[in-house]
Amino acid sequence: MNKALILIMMFVVSWSAWPQDERYFRQLFSGELSKNKEKVDTKKYSYFVHTPYYALDLNHDGVAEQLVFVKKDNEDWVEVFNSEKAKIFSYRFENKGYDSDLFRVELKTLSPVTSILLMYYYEGVSKYINFQGTSRVYAITIDNNDLKTMAAFKGPSFFDEQKTFKGHYHKRNYEVYLEDLNRDSVKELVVKFRNVSSVFVYRGAGVWQTFNQ
Numbered sequence: 001m002n003k004a005l006i007l008i009m010m011f012v013v014s015w016s017a018w019p020q021d022e023r024y025f026r027q028l029f030s031g032e033l034s035k036n037k038e039k040v041d042t043k044k045y046s047y048f049v050h051t052p053y054y055a056l057d058l059n060h061d062g063v064a065e066q067l068v069f070v071k072k073d074n075e076d077w078v079e080v081f082n083s084e085k086a087k088i089f090s091y092r093f094e095n096k097g098y099d100s101d102l103f104r105v106e107l108k109t110l111s112p113v114t115s116i117l118l119m120y121y122y123e124g125v126s127k128y129i130n131f132q133g134t135s136r137v138y139a140i141t142i143d144n145n146d147l148k149t150m151a152a153f154k155g156p157s158f159f160d161e162q163k164t165f166k167g168h169y170h171k172r173n174y175e176v177y178l179e180d181l182n183r184d185s186v187k188e189l190v191v192k193f194r195n196v197s198s199v200f201v202y203r204g205a206g207v208w209q210t211f212n213q
Contacts, residue, residue, distance in 0.1 A: 045072040045073050045075075046073055047072075047073065048070060048071070048072055049070070049071040050068050050069060050070040050071070051068055051069045051070075051102075052068070053066040053067070053068045053081070054066065054067045054068070054105070055067075056105075056107055056117070057107075058080070058107065058115065058117065058142055058147060058150075059115075059142060059145040059146065059147050060115070060145055061145065063083045064083065065080055065081065065082055065083065065088075065147070066080070066081040066082075066085070067079070067080055067081075067105065067117075068081070069101070069102040074095075075092055075095075076092065076093040076095050076100050076102070076121075077090055077091065077092050077093070078090065078091050078093070078102060078119065078138075078140075080140075080147075080150070082147070088147055088150075089140070089147070089150045091138075091140070091152040093121050093123075093138065094123070094136075094154070095123055095124045096123040096124045096126055096134060097123065097124030097125045097126035097127075097132075097133070098124055098125055099122070099124055099125050100121070100122055100123055100124035101121070101122045102119055102120070102121050102122075103120055103121075103122055104119075104120035105117060105118065105119050105120070106118040108178060109187075110141065110178065110186060110187050110202055111185055111186040111187065111202070112185060113143060113144050114141055114142065114143050114144075114186070114202065114204075115141070115142045115145070116139050116140070116141050116142075116178070116189075116202075117139065117140040117141075117142075118137060118138075118139055118176070119137065119138040119139065119140070120135060120137055120158075120176075121135065121136050121137070121138055122134075122135045123135060123136055123157075129164075129165050130162055130163060130164045130165060131161075131162065131163040132160070132161070132162045132163075133160070133161050133162075134157050134159065134160045134161075135157065135158055135159035135160075136154070136155060136156065136157050136158065137155040137156065137158050137176055137189075137191065138152060138153065138154055138155055139152070139153045139155055139189065140152050140153075141153065141202065141206055143204065143205065149205070149206070151205070151206025152206075153200075153206070153208050155189065155191070155200065156174075156191045156198050156200075157174075158173075158174040158175075158176050158191050159171075159172065159173050159174065160172050172193055173193075174191050174192060174193045175190070175191070175192045175193070176189075176190070176191050177190055177192075178190070181199065186201075186202055187202075188200060188201050188202070189202075189208075198210065198211075199211040
C-alpha cells in the first residue's frame with residue numbers, strides 16, 4: 001500500500017469522525033451531555049444500618065411508598081422506594097457529629113398541586129471544648145403527584161443546645177410551621193424564634209426563596 005493511499009484513508013476516517021466529535025463537544029459545552037448521562041454512585045460502603053421501612057402515600061394514589069433512614073459508614077441518607085421495592089429517590093443529610101438521627105417526618109399539603117414531606121433531622125453531637133447539638137429541618141417536595149418531581153431542600157436549624165467547658169448551658173427551640181402568609185394558596189415554611197422569623201417561599205420545581213423578618 002503506497003503512501004498516497006494511506007493518506008487518503010486517514011483523511012476519510014478523520015473526516016467521518018469529525019461530525020461525531022463536533023456533536024460531543026457541542027453537547028459537552030451546552031450541558032446537554034450532563035443532562036442525558038445518568039449519574040451512577042460507585043462508592044463502596046463497609047456497612048449499612050437502617051430503620052424500619054415506613055409506609056407513606058406520597059403521591060396520593062392509594063398505594064404507599066416506603067421511606068427508610070439509612071446510615072452508610074459515616075453518612076446519613078433518606079431513601080424512598082416505590083410499591084415494587086425499587087429505589088426511586090435518595091438524599092444525603094449533612095451530619096455534624098455522632099448520634100445523628102432522622103427522628104420525625106410529616107407529610108403535608110403545601111399547595112393544591114404540591115405535597116411536602118417535612119423531615120426533622122438531629123445533626124448530631126460534637127464534643128471538643130464545648131458540647132453542642134443541633135437539629136435541622138429538611139423537606140422533599142412532590143409536584144402534581146408526580147414522584148419524578150421529588151426534590152430535597154436543606155432548611156434551617158430549628159434547635160440548638162450548647163454547654164461550655166465552664167458549665168454555661170443554653171438552648172434555643174424554634175417553632176416550625178407552614179402558613180400561607182401572602183394568600184396565594186401556597187404555604188410558606190416558617191421557622192420562628194421569639195420575634196425573629198425565617199420564611200421560605202416555594203417557587204415550584206424544587207426551588208425555594210428565603211426571607212428574614
